Amino acid sequence: MSGGRISTLKIAVGNIVHKRFRAVCIVLLIAVSTLLITGGTMLGFGLTGGVKSINARLGADAMVVPRSAGESYEGALLTGSPSTFYLTKGTVERVLQTEGIARSSPQLFISTFDSAHCASLVQIIGFDPKTDFVVTPWLKTASVTEPGYGEIVIGNNVQLVVGNKMTVFLLELEVVGKLDKTGMGFDNSVFVNMDTAKMLLTEYEKFDGATPLPEGATAEDVYSAVLLDVEKGVEISSVQRKINLGFRDDDVSCVASQTILESTAKNLNLVIGVLTVLLAAIWFFAVFVLAIIFTLALNERQREFGILRAIGATRRKLTAIVITEASLLCGAGALAGVGVVCLIVFPYSTLIERTLKTAYLPPQSLVAAAILVLCGVGCAVTGPLASLFSAARIAKNEALANIQEG
Amino acid sequence: MLLETIDLTKSYERRGERFYAAYNVALSVESDDFVCITGQSGSGKSTLLNLLAGLLHADSGSILLDGEDLCKLNDAGLAALRGSKIGYIPQGNSLLQNFSVLDNVCLPWYLTRKSNVRAQARELLARVGIAHLERENPASLSGGEARRVAIARSLIANPSVLIADEPTGDLDPKTTDDIIRMFSEVHAQGVAVVVVTHEREIPSFTTKHYVMENGHLALQ
Numbered sequence: 001m002s003g004g005r006i007s008t009l010k011i012a013v014g015n016i017v018h019k020r021f022r023a024v025c026i027v028l029l030i031a032v033s034t035l036l037i038t039g040g041t042m043l044g045f046g047l048t049g050g051v052k053s054i055n056a057r058l059g060a061d062a063m064v065v066p067r068s069a070g071e072s073y074e075g076a077l078l079t080g081s082p083s084t085f086y087l088t089k090g091t092v093e094r095v096l097q098t099e100g101i102a103r104s105s106p107q108l109f110i111s112t113f114d115s116a117h118c119a120s121l122v123q124i125i126g127f128d129p130k131t132d133f134v135v136t137p138w139l140k141t142a143s144v145t146e147p148g149y150g151e152i153v154i155g156n157n158v159q160l161v162v163g164n165k166m167t168v169f170l171l172e173l174e175v176v177g178k179l180d181k182t183g184m185g186f187d188n189s190v191f192v193n194m195d196t197a198k199m200l201l202t203e204y205e206k207f208d209g210a211t212p213l214p215e216g217a218t219a220e221d222v223y224s225a226v227l228l229d230v231e232k233g234v235e236i237s238s239v240q241r242k243i244n245l246g247f248r249d250d251d252v253s254c255v256a257s258q259t260i261l262e263s264t265a266k267n268l269n270l271v272i273g274v275l276t277v278l279l280a281a282i283w284f285f286a287v288f289v290l291a292i293i294f295t296l297a298l299n300e301r302q303r304e305f306g307i308l309r310a311i312g313a314t315r316r317k318l319t320a321i322v323i324t325e326a327s328l329l330c331g332a333g334a335l336a337g338v339g340v341v342c343l344i345v346f347p348y349s350t351l352i353e354r355t356l357k358t359a360y361l362p363p364q365s366l367v368a369a370a371i372l373v374l375c376g377v378g379c380a381v382t383g384p385l386a387s388l389f390s391a392a393r394i395a396k397n398e399a400l401a402n403i404q405e406g
Numbered sequence: 407m408l409l410e411t412i413d414l415t416k417s418y419e420r421r422g423e424r425f426y427a428a429y430n431v432a433l434s435v436e437s438d439d440f441v442c443i444t445g446q447s448g449s450g451k452s453t454l455l456n457l458l459a460g461l462l463h464a465d466s467g468s469i470l471l472d473g474e475d476l477c478k479l480n481d482a483g484l485a486a487l488r489g490s491k492i493g494y495i496p497q498g499n500s501l502l503q504n505f506s507v508l509d510n511v512c513l514p515w516y517l518t519r520k521s522n523v524r525a526q527a528r529e530l531l532a533r534v535g536i537a538h539l540e541r542e543n544p545a546s547l548s549g550g551e552a553r554r555v556a557i558a559r560s561l562i563a564n565p566s567v568l569i570a571d572e573p574t575g576d577l578d579p580k581t582t583d584d585i586i587r588m589f590s591e592v593h594a595q596g597v598a599v600v601v602v603t604h605e606r607e608i609p610s611f612t613t614k615h616y617v618m619e620n621g622h623l624a625l626q
């Protein structure tokens with residue numbers, strides 16, 4: 001030890017080592033706070049990213065699904081939960097006669113979730129390359145070629161790589177592309193062209209006995225959903241109303257993408273609000289508890305500080321010691337917290353997505369790094385901040401001269 | 407005159423009543439003095455020493471050290487004095503438990519300066535007869551050993567005056583003799599000594615003996 005500044009550090013470290021239990025408690029407190037605050041912030045960003053992703057991915061103005069599908073179309077969209085619902089071709093053709101529709105493209109859903117003859121549990125989405133205006137752009141941005149007959153393009157969470165084969169209903173389908181992460185159900189989905197989809201649905205029926213199709217219908221006769229864009233200048237809601245009223249007696253429901261987005265966004269705003277308040281509360285709580293700990297410690301350390309003063313320490317030096325100690329402890333805590341976040345949040349982000357049952361797109365690495373650094377620093381400063389109270393007391397407390405024993 | 411107080415007064419308040427722990431104190435210390443202060447517990451001896459070391463602010467009066475009035479110095483100025491001209495040994499065991507014996511001795515130096523002082527610290531530990539204990543933790547020392555470390559520490563910056571508050575207070579007679587002898591050696595090296603002690607322990611080479619009673623200091 002030598003030099004003015006080094007003595008501050010050495011005295012601070014000495015005090016920390018000497019009061020190990022207290023040090024461990026403070027480090028734990030800050031580590032847990034940092035974990036919660038950083039993890040919570042990541043979560044907030046992931047949810048926001050999810051909604052932004054929905055916005056970007058809802059390439060169609062509206063979607064026609066069976067009314068009996070209830071809200072399960074939303075599940076298919078947001079979490080990729082199993083959806084098997086079907087509209088007959090006849091109905092679809094009639095619906096598409098509705099005025100104001102600019103373009104449309106059918107999709108066919110098949111779920112392998114409940115079949116023993118599939119290697120993995122995925123939602124298969126069949127699209128029609130001839131009319132499609134939603135899936136094709138995604139393929140383009142991911143530089144993926146259109147899947148041919150018997151080929152599949154997989155969502156980002158599907159644990160396969162291009163060139164692998166996926167067994168579906170005992171058929172081997174080759175993976176020809178993998179999509180970018182969306183944070184939505186599409187990450188757990190598999191995309192095929194309409195011919196493949198019909199073939200798979202036929203196979204499904206063979207294996208499953210009980211057909212999920214409407215009575216008398218074959219795979220050739222059905223679609224699961226039809227994506228719509230309305231004509232320029234036509235209100236989406238008016239087309240939606242026309243369909244919902246005009247086909248009241250059929251099992252048909254038209255859902256506007258905006259509705260899905262709005263309800264999700266509204267929930268999200270609430271969640272983000274609560275999250276923000278909660279995280280701020282945790283931060284203030286940490287500062288508050290630390291301030292109490294440091295103040296109590298100060299009382300206990302009157303004599304120690306008195307002695308330091310008696311041998312030549314200025315009050316400013318004592319203040320520096322207290323603040324250095326707090327900074328070291330909280331710095332270590334924040335570092336530990338951020339470390340745990342890295343260990344937990346990143347490897348398990350897929351699990352988190354699944355658990356959340358909503359669109360979740362974790363921040364990109366650069367943003368994530370910025371969050372880690374800012375939250376880490378934000379939590380590390382709780383120490384010096386809380387120690388300012390004790391520092392102020394040192395500055396004005398004459399009793400520090402009172403170095404009677406005890 | 408090395409150290410002199412003029413009408414030095416310090417009062418405290420207890421249960422709304424003001425009382426004087428030091429009242430119009432006149433103390434004078436020449437550079438070759440060995441000053442003993444005795445007095446009952448609670449008579450204000452520690453208060454006086456704390457005032458001399460600039461740890462307490464006086465209500466009124468002045469303290470002159472080498473002609474400089476301590477009462478006019480700020481905190482940093484006083485701290486600098488305690489790290490140089492004044493060697494102060496607080497009452498009781500005043501070693502910092504977080505540091506080794508050697509580091510304890512070095513500390514006053516490091517608090518104000520940047521150069522290394524270990525060699526001098528070792529020399530001082532040898533002078534007070536405990537060179538072999540430099541790596542120990544203060545908690546493992548006996549009362550007499552701890553007092554020797556405190557003496558070594560107070561001398562690290564070559565002070566012109568050593569102020570010690572009951573340095574033999576809790577020691578057995580044999581150890582008390584050893585410590586007193588150590589003070590006499592320090593005194594012989596040309597350091598003025600001001601020590602609060604018991605009536606029966608006043609050494610023969612004392613040059614001035616003050617008695618404190620209810621905040622009043624009188625030369626015996």
Ligand SMILES: Nc1ncnc2c1ncn2[C@@H]1O[C@H](COP(=O)(O)OP(=O)(O)O)[C@@H](O)[C@H]1O
Binds near residue numbers: 399420447
């Ligand atoms: N900070 C303080 N506030 C109030 N009273 C004090 C304070 N410090 C000392 N005293 C009182 O001042 C008197 C002198 O104390 P002190 O100088 O410690 O006496 P001594 O060292 O002679 O035993 C005692 O009555 C003591 O209780």
Ligand SMILES: [Mg+2]
Binds near residue numbers: 451452453497571
């Ligand atoms: Mg006393």
